[in-house]
Amino acid sequence: MATVTRSREAALGWIVGAFEHPTRHAPDVSTAELHRACAAGALTDAGLGFADVDGYFGGRDVPGSNVSWLIDYLNIRPRFIDSTDTGGCSPLAHLMHAADALASGRCSVALITLAGRPRSEGMRTGTAPRPGEPERPDSPWELPYGQTITTLYAMMAARHMHRFGTTAEQLAWVRVAMSQHARHNPHAMYREPVTVEQVLASPLVAPPLRRLDCCVISDGGGALVVTRPEIARGLRRPGVRLVGGGHTLHGSAGGYFELTTSGAVVSGAQAFAEAGVKPRDIQYASIYDNFTVMVLMQLEDLGFCAKGEGGRFVQDGQLIAGAGRLPVNTDGGGQCNNHPTNRGGITKIIEAVRQLRGEAHPAVQVKDCALALACGPGGSVSNGHSHATVILERV
């Protein structure tokens, strides 16, 4: 069957509102209220109100068995609802789906929210097995081994080191770059810059991964407002539009999968083809950084460098804004800034929007930033991870 390439015009959705909640610890606020506060922030940013919203997009972080309860809580009246959930990359998928719904006339003002409080709830995100789901088809075969997110990513890192000679120092450079960016973010959870030596001196959690290879656990959230070009032009915000997107699942394929490859191979190729651009055209990239190794794997799989060259690509400060070849996660990323409700997808889009608007911190703002990429996985290896990539353009 031939692949149908969607026209660029059909894919257009303009992001007119973007908001990242300043909290990183919210023990006294409900999750529903965090969603509301994020929605209000993004709508204010857009110059719109709750009454204007006629499309809602949210994932499993929305409290309740489905998104209905939050929609009722907000008292909005959507005529289009999407609750796609593929883990941490869900907001990237929501952005693509919002663009499609806008283009087809299903809605005019799309609201995407993400929020949660794993830090206040004492969740051991990376080092405790997740509650089992007996009906899940892999549960009889994988659940009793008690794998955690960190041990699975540690095996990816071990394999990448074995195959390509990637070193712990190279992984550390990812953390160093994020920490250099977080210095300038007053809301970042960890604002203290770290050196390669400090990363390597941090305790091993699951070899070869150390504590400073892992992202933060934070409360908070974010929201986006997406609309059609004709509405966007009447608002006061600088124009940022979606020009390409891809979404996939990189599964266990019956046991014949490669631990050192991410779904970015597929989602990235689709996004680049749809946008009609190449990796070398990208001026800023938000790369999901739940673990340092995931950043260099995605850079390879997106085509920023050859497979196996990720370590050399990121070393010596090459991801630091103003110093390196590709500024990545200029808000400090999940490593140092924020990973609200264990889902980095929305903060990845928000920092890309800041860059394209010229509203990033002056110390990390990419000069004349016109084209940016945001991407990330959801879930983890073995039983399959999803992956989504979007490419955004300044209008």
Add this chain to the structure above:
Amino acid sequence: MDTLLDMHRQAVLAHPSSQPFWDAAREGRLLLPQCAACGRHHWYPRTFCPLCHSSRVRWQLASGRARLHACSGLLRDPAQTVLAFVELDEGPLMLTHLVGRQLAGWQIGDELQVSFRALETGLHLPVFRARETEAV
């Protein structure tokens, strides 16, 4: 009972087609699903072949031999469990535990042999240990 193991027991009950595997495991035998149409083995087991989508899948006695693909473990884990992906001789990668050595004692490529751990649920779980070098 350990919550995870109780959940595992429920998962086995929720997948009736997995019963022959657990029956064999109790007797120390590792079964793998093999496709009669394309000849390939797959993991994790399904009632169809995920590689060619034929439904002609049957349980076959496996060699029990594998090679270490990657391993790790939480250093703070009091049980010092070693989690691993092993490459079965029959082809697919399998998530499992390694037993008989500390984490630092293992290397990618190590040759392995299946073994079974009796769980408190009465189920027997495949794990892998270092394969003894056969005498010439």
